[in-house]
Amino acid sequence: MLTAVSLGPGDESLLAPAARAAIEGADVVAGYKGYIELVPSELLEGKEVVSTGMMGEVERAKAAIETARSGKKTVMVCSGDAGIYAMAGLLLEILEADNLLDEVPFSVVPGVAAFNSAAALLGAPLMHDFASVSLSDLLTPWEVIEKRLRLASEADFVIAIYNPRSKKRSDHLQKALDIIGENRAVETPVGIVGRAYREGQDVRVVTLGSVDPETVDMQTVLIVGNSATRKCGDRMLTPRGYHRKYDIKNNG
Known part of the structure; x- marks a missing residue:
């Protein structure tokens, strides 16, 4: 077995x-x-x-x-x-x-999964449709990865990024962020979670335009918000759409 x-x-x-x-x-x-x-x-x-x-x-x-x-x-x-x-x-x-x-x-x-762990620490960034993309090109051609990033960003998916940066692939993350940035505002929230639920855990919410690839390694997952994602206090929130259909305020 x-x-x-x-x-x-x-x-x-x-x-x-x-x-x-x-x-x-x-x-x-x-x-x-x-x-x-x-x-x-x-x-x-x-x-x-x-x-x-x-x-x-x-x-x-x-x-x-x-x-x-x-x-x-x-x-x-x-x-x-x-x-x-x-x-x-x-x-x-x-x-x-x-x-x-x-x-x-x-x-x-x-x-x-890693994106579940990261999302939990960030709040609720995966409440609507999302895509997961690994930046490792050891088994997948970089051209394919670029295409997937471009199409996912065009479709306004929240994007979870695995294997973002290694010593041999030090420039891949910046390239990926530039591709996503073709369809996202620089103010788009990005969650950066390193070593989730392990010693040395690091959780940050920054903007797409301010991500510093030098602070990211292979034990990090990034979650890039879609056009509706916003900071909610110190967390990230991607609304599911309840606010458009229901009165969600507690008026009591």
């Missing part, structure tokens, strides 16, 4: 009960070494641990599949949600390529 398990943002209180149960019942826990560190230590006791570095996704996935084929209950732990920019897709893709879909039972345990 092979299960992709979502750890959520990293705080133990946000680890879903189903995820905890899956790890508790596993013989093998596989994952990127940084994510293994997010697993409560008591859940790893007596278990075989398979970990690799950041660029070892395929190696890690194949190792987890082999342990599952040998009859061991295996979980692949992922930060956020295992089905969003994480390992669930690669595991399923390899099982399909090796004709193992019928041999290895596979499941996914959902969790709190």
Whole structure:
């Protein structure tokens, strides 16, 4: 049995009960070494641990599949949600390529995605339609990423930005903000959340025109508001539209 398990943002209180149960019942826990560190230590006791570095996704996935084929209950732990920019897709893709879909039972345990975590800390920026775009061009051509950013901004989606900036991709975030800025006012609120629900958490609301890419890294998620998004105190709010249909003031 092979299960992709979502750890959520990293705080133990946000680890879903189903995820905890899956790890508790596993013989093998596989994952990127940084994510293994997010697993409560008591859940790893007596278990075989398979970990690799950041660029070892395929190696890690194949190792987890082999342990599952040998009859061991295996979980692949992922930060956020295992089905969003994480390992669930690669595991399923390899099982399909090796004709193992019928041999290895596979499941996914959902969790709190990074944009959920960021949105909660920012208030309510995702209350209306939104798009999620990763700026990593390791697997997706930059031209495709640019097109998605441009079309999402033209359609007035709130945009959650993953993998915004690394040492090798130091200019991608500014390019992305410039593209979005073709269809958004410079005053548009942008939420910047680093290390959500982990040590070193940083939550800021700035404007599109004042985002400083130098303060952003790979552990940061940005949420760029749409044309209706506004600051609400120190939070962000994207109205769903209730104010247009109902009297929302408490007149009592």
